[in-house]
Amino acid sequence: MSEFVEPLGMSVLIRKDESRQTTRGGIVLPDDAEIPTITGRIVEISVQVSRDEDYPLRKYDKVLFNPQNAIPVDFESDNLLYVVPVDDIVAVFRRATPNELVSDADEIDGVDESSED
Numbered sequence: 001m002s003e004f005v006e007p008l009g010m011s012v013l014i015r016k017d018e019s020r021q022t023t024r025g026g027i028v029l030p031d032d033a034e035i036p037t038i039t040g041r042i043v044e045i046s047v048q049v050s051r052d053e054d055y056p057l058r059k060y061d062k063v064l065f066n067p068q069n070a071i072p073v074d075f076e077s078d079n080l081l082y083v084v085p086v087d088d089i090v091a092v093f094r095r096a097t098p099n100e101l102v103s104d105a106d107e108i109d110g111v112d113e114s115s116e117d
Helices: 047-051 098-107
Strands: 010-018 038-045 061-064 069-074 079-083 089-093
Touching: 038 047
Parallel strands: none
Antiparallel strands: 010 038, 010 079, 038 061, 061 089, 069 079
16 A cells, blocks of 8 residues: 655645756855745645636646745655645746747737738
8 A cells, every 4th residue: 555645725745856056157055055946846736726726736737936834744765745835836837839839929029810901
């Protein structure tokens, strides 16, 4: 029998991405450096969040979240799992399809392809 963690209320379970100890510019960060927001992947969503249309979150979404209220889950040896309130998720990374990119570009240019002369 295997165990799993199911978040309750307005929360999700996130597997935090490995922290980088070196910035893109090559600066080495100390181990105790506090980064205000971090990224991770949603591995489980509470029933309450999945039913709430105001939160378009899906399993395996990559998200940016504030770790201040995140609760670490001592379930795996790497300790990268956190229960995070949805209010602390500040962004979801989405990949646009080619059709969405063309549509967005037309809106920016002010071109409306549906109104042909």
